[in-house]
Amino acid sequence: MSQTAIQQAAVTPAQKISTGGVKKGRNTGTKVITANDLFSGAVIYWTSERTWTEDMAKALVVSGDDAMAQLTVAISDEGRSVGPYLMDIDEDGSPAGRGKLRERIRDAGPTIHPEFARQRKEA
Numbered sequence: 001m002s003q004t005a006i007q008q009a010a011v012t013p014a015q016k017i018s019t020g021g022v023k024k025g026r027n028t029g030t031k032v033i034t035a036n037d038l039f040s041g042a043v044i045y046w047t048s049e050r051t052w053t054e055d056m057a058k059a060l061v062v063s064g065d066d067a068m069a070q071l072t073v074a075i076s077d078e079g080r081s082v083g084p085y086l087m088d089i090d091e092d093g094s095p096a097g098r099g100k101l102r103e104r105i106r107d108a109g110p111t112i113h114p115e116f117a118r119q120r121k122e123a
Contacts, residue, residue, distance in 0.1 A: 029096075030089050031067050032059040033074045034103075035081035043106050044081060046074045052081060056107075057093065062086075 033046035037054075044052040045059035050073060053059070062070050067086055074084040088097040095103035 028063070030061050030063050030091075031086040032056065032061060032089055033067075033071055033084050034059075034087045034106075035074070035084035036106075038078075038080055038082050046070060046084070050074075050077075052077070059093075061089065061093070 035044055035046075035052070036042065037044050037052070042054050044054055045056050047053050047058055048060045060070065071084060071086055074081065077084075087095060087099060087103060090096040094100075
């Protein structure tokens, strides 16, 4: 990396996009928007109808500029969600990348004794 590139990177601050994260310089690949339900704390996903669902299979898959546009709309829905952010997904629609373990834990509920864990709703 050249000295000029290092200096430019050092002066470019990260942009806050939501409670859940910071916009990185690289916004590539397919993503879904996820958050937590304001009332129950359940993991929720943004849909094409601009609503939230607990079913990841119904989540709107986005990428590039469309991802940022949809995230902006999702963030404005403060009456239902907490901390919306973009989550990387694999081709099969499952969480991907460095956040894979984090997303599995979020979906399963708190890491506590199974006797006290949240009961998953059946679809």
